Amino acid sequence: MISVKKLDKKFGKNLVLKNVNLTIEPGKVTAIVGPNGSGKTTLIKSILGLVRPTEGIIEVDGKLVGDDYLYRKRIGYMPQMANYPENLTGNEILSLIKSVRNTEKVSAGKILSSLKLESQMDKGFKNLSGGTKQKISVLIAFAFDPEIIILDEPTAGLDPVSSSFFKDLVLMEKEKKKTIILTSHLMNEVQELSDEIVFLMEGEIRYKGTINSLLEDKKETRLERAIAEIMSQDDR
């Protein structure tokens, strides 16, 4: 379980997250949605320890996120933008991460073949396209069988075939009761994959609950419309 308590984050004078209190249940897919600049990525990065909180605490399975870094062994992360050392190859990065994670448990085969990555893994990153780099990020996030998977706008750079395989992959991991957190601007994707939804706006949580209860609450069938309604309520 991931719990965020009274989290504030300031960048300079800019308050990006305001008193965020959040519990992310294990074994579920939680989507964090919100307009650009609402603090989604900052929230995710705070859980990963990439961003240091100004106030408040974050716990992953009861352990405080801070100086102890070993909790990240249980996390797989796919960043919004992927970039790797240009003179290294995909295979080299994979074995670097394998050695840093100190594990032999790598299940890359299916992901490699489904994303058609096999032929790309020995090429230097400077010769790979943005989409291929993104696919390698998918591989790194899923290959080490982590209990928690964090995905920041995962399908943004993927082609439709890869994107569809990616969604199957998420659903498969969901079956295995993994804790998955994802951000996305594509509401149909969120509706398809997630159980829970967290709606962030201007650094504050405006809604948290299951997708079904949000739809019932707003008497809508489409998530996009329900979200738009929360936003318009906010404007009033």
Added chain:
Amino acid sequence: MKLVKKILLYEVHNTIRSRWVIFYTFFFFLVGYALFTFSGEVSKAYISLMNIVLIIIPLISVIFGSIYFYNSREFIEMMLSQPIDRKSLFLGIFLGVAIPLSAGFALGFSIPFLLFGKVTEQLTGFLLLLLLGMLLTFIFIALSFLISVKQDDKSKGLGLAILIWLILAVVYDGIVVMIIYFFQDYPLENTMIILSATNPIDLGRILFLMKFDIAALMGYTGAVFQRFFGSSLGMIISISCLLIWVLLPFVLSSRFFNKKDF
């Protein structure tokens, strides 16, 4: 330390495959080769090589270090999401840049000496210049990392890196000359020694000139420097100063890196 070794191994792989390092090694080889081909005298070649080492190494190191750090930003983010502590990652990346670059210099610099059989002719000079070149690489990469950690904007950071090089390599000497001119009626020996110690390029230059026995050309100040830097204590102090120049920016940037938001 295990983690540092793992990171270092991959960073070194990445750096040595970079065209910069290959070009850099070849550049020092070519300069040395040309100097020995066209000028028979080793001492003349040494003075030219000293000037190249003192100007080119800081410039290339500070630019290469900044570009490398800025280009690694997303990769650093990726690595920090793995079970790794920030200190190990930072040290791994720093050594992964500094070791290949200084090794490239050492290789390119030494081969012409070996080819022309000039190593033993003035062995102290050769070793001192080799050591200076490597120390300056470490110093300016540490400075470039300090700038890059504190300044998120790549173009501002690069501008600042070049500015620092310009100040230390060019402007500083002008300021020193101005101080000598305006305060010529006062005893300036100790001030000069302190002023030199606060600029690694100056420190390197004086250290090398002292060992080369051309301090006499520098008049009275030269005699003072000779007394200070020429002694073994002076030598130990000045090399320690250069080591402090590596450690200080490194420790500072590592601390900033530890607190940085990615």
